[in-house]
Amino acid sequence: MTSPIAQAASGLTAPSRTQPPHSDRPPAVRLSGVSKAFGSGTGALLALDDVSLDVSPGEFVCLLGASGCGKSTLLNLVADLDRPSAGTIDTRDARIALMFQEPALFPWLTVTGNIELALKMRGVPRSERRSRAAELLGSVHLNGFEKKRPHQLSGGMRQRVALARALALTIDENDTSKGTVLLMDEPFGALDAMTRDLLHDEIERIWRERNLSVLFVTHNVREAVRLGDRVVLLSSRPGRVVEEFPVPMKRPRRIDSPEVATLAASITDRLREEVGRHGG
């Protein structure tokens, strides 16, 4: 059976992981010389300084940095919630969804109600919303919890509802050819390790199934190496791209595998060096 959502979400391109992640196609997201300052005059705070970054279609990019590297600012800019002070951001009209560390579900709506509202905002006709919401919830293994309220679920389950809602936002009824970009702002930061590891498997599967382009912000180095095709290290105050690390290991990876640990260790060294520059 062909799922309309999967089609809509995956766009026209068939998912193929044999292809190298850095393909020749135009990037799903392109940041060119992006800077962002808050405030003005002498009190101005430069959050991002001349950041250039491409995310290829279907690529999983992890942004890594210490506090104050402007990770969340960067995602807000890509999601068009804020405007850059300088530079350009090209998302080629891709459907963009943003997920936070908090699930940020509406407590007055049921689980399915939260998803259906997102579908409504994306122009899905009323008659289809219920079944499409069920399908999205199925893809995060939450069938049977449609009628629950968010507070009745565990933290990990809530975050999966938030993921389903984000996926709902990548649907475009009027133009199914658009690319889909999922921005994630430390989405598993508040979860216990076991739940987080399972959600890594989940997000990896969904990314592959739906051929999403993902920009994933985290301060957890192993998580970045576990998930990313590429890890981009940002400096702090202001945020600049320090170095990019391709992750060559085959998927599925384990967060506790020696390969992940080795690469994570060398990235951590580089990160510490960067943090040390802010010391006395």
Place this chain on the structure above:
Amino acid sequence: MAVETRRRDADPAIERQITGLDALELGGRTRRSGPRRAWASLWPKLAAIALGVLAWQLVVWSGWKEEYVLPGPDLVFPELWKRIDNGTMAEEVATTMQRALVGFAISVVVGGLIGAAVARVRVLRAAVGSLITGLQTLPSIVWLPFAVLLFNTSETAIMFVVVLGAAPSIAIGLIAGVDYTPPILLRAGKVMGLRGVNRFRHLILPASLPSFVTGLKQGWAFAWRSLMAGELIVNFGKKSLGAQLGTDRDVNDAAGLLATMIVILVIGIVVDMAFGAADRSLRSRWGLNSD
């Protein structure tokens, strides 16, 4: 076609682990059954009433006041029953409750509109924000002489003080609700593309509902007080609970006076409990109470 191949990507082992973890995290949450819980909250109230009546009886037995000034429960409850039985109480309660409901309804509309306007428009807030808080603290009985000057001793005068008593609280409840909409939900709404009317209907309004209900509850308490004061002072011969208080005092019917007071108290408590129940069910449905 493509979907079927993708479906196979889902690793059954991982799926089982995830649903297993869900089951473990949700397990072990038990609640006391309905009747038991109702009894647990009911018996302290019944005990308090019994103690109150006992204390009252003890004061009467002490002989502190003459019985025609301070009658005991043995005189007051038969008088209450007599008034219920001959229908005078029903007539009074009907008039008073009709005023209360109409006055409260007007207050909800007026307070809701003012609250929404003040919450949305910055200039308006700067202009009248603190005035509304001030109005809330002004005892509404202060308005009564002015109301009589404006509208004579009429229904309108009573409604006037009821609305002035209740509307500020209702407005403040709504304003607070809008103000304290969690920023993370506003951000989520922005990501979802909620704007303008949609944003108000699907986000701001529901988010401010608990605070609005609290405002309604407080508004009701103020409306009820204002109404009693209004009926007691603006008496134009129509039978009502407040007017009856004045009449009973005029004829030195202390038992009747206390019977009327009991009815006023009971109505106040019952309505307050209804608001409380609505408030609690809303909060527990949204998970705003810590379990």
